[in-house]
Amino acid sequence: MIKIYGILKSRAVRPVWTAEELGIPYELVPMHYAGDEVKSAAYLALNPNGQVPTLVDGDLVLFESLAIDLYLAKQHRAFGLWGADDHEEARIFQWTLWAATEAEPLARQWFRYTSFLPQESRIPALAAAALEGLRARFAVLDHALRDADYLVGNRFTVADLNVAAVLQRFVQLGGADYPNALAWHRRCFERPAAQRVFGERG
Ligand SMILES: N[C@@H](CCC(=O)N[C@@H](CS)C(=O)NCC(=O)O)C(=O)O
Incomplete structure (x- = not known):
């Protein structure tokens, strides 16, 4: 196991x-x-x-x-979480690397300066800058989801899981301004597996 x-x-x-x-x-x-x-x-x-x-x-x-x-x-x-062909696989890599390099550093910066660090070490300007930077990334995500429920192959794949997991605090990060991405994020987190795991974590 x-x-x-x-x-x-x-x-x-x-x-x-x-x-x-x-x-x-x-x-x-x-x-x-x-x-x-x-x-x-x-x-x-x-x-x-x-x-x-x-x-x-x-x-x-x-x-x-x-x-x-x-x-x-x-x-x-x-x-079925993996790509059905080389093109889907390539897009799974694309979105996963996007999550790691474009989204996660900013999401992490916001979390550190609003919650993770002790109060005296938090810098509100850095938290605000992270939210500002995320707006451009969320516009990209929202556009990618304009005619699709999911990021790759229009079914839930590990691309959705990786991006949604990195953007776990999507609404707090300002995601509510991006309707396609917001609906997608809800879809991902409404899945029974996500409910079990994030429910248990409290
Ligand atoms: N890029 C790594 C980051 C791992 C990471 O930062 N893990 C945190 C917990 S969420 C940790 O172990 N921090 C302890 C430390 O950095 O000393 C990944 O995605 O696995």
Whole structure:
């Protein structure tokens, strides 16, 4: 059985969501990102970044939450989360890299300066700048969804999962101004697997 190291209140929620979508058995090895365990020699041998999540599947050890999602979706491609041909696969990579490079740094910046850091270290101007930067990205997402319910192949794929998971706080990030993207985000989070995982996480 695959092992996913991390807790639901971390980026480990992403591969757990993927595993739930695929209906594959997994063991969630609870490991808090802020604890000593993630910096222990034993864990650093698995993930030298000292971060969660990490996937262990037999002798494959993998870090980077979105890469883990891609791997699982491809391994279990019969479930349909993966691309049906090379073009769909390419667009799954496109959207996943877009999530990691265009959306996540800004979403992270907003979260750090509004919630994660202690009050005295928060810088409202940096939070506001992140929201401003996200507007251009959300316009791109909204346009891509103008005639489609999903990002690739008009069915739910790991591209939707990766982008939606990165933009988990879509409404707080200003997403309500983008109706196509907002409806898509709701669609993704209304899925039973998402409800189970994000519901449990509280
Ligand atoms: N790009 C990595 C980021 C992983 C990451 O930042 N994880 C956080 C928890 S959500 C963590 O473990 N932080 C502990 C640390 O950086 O010391 C991924 O997506 O897997």
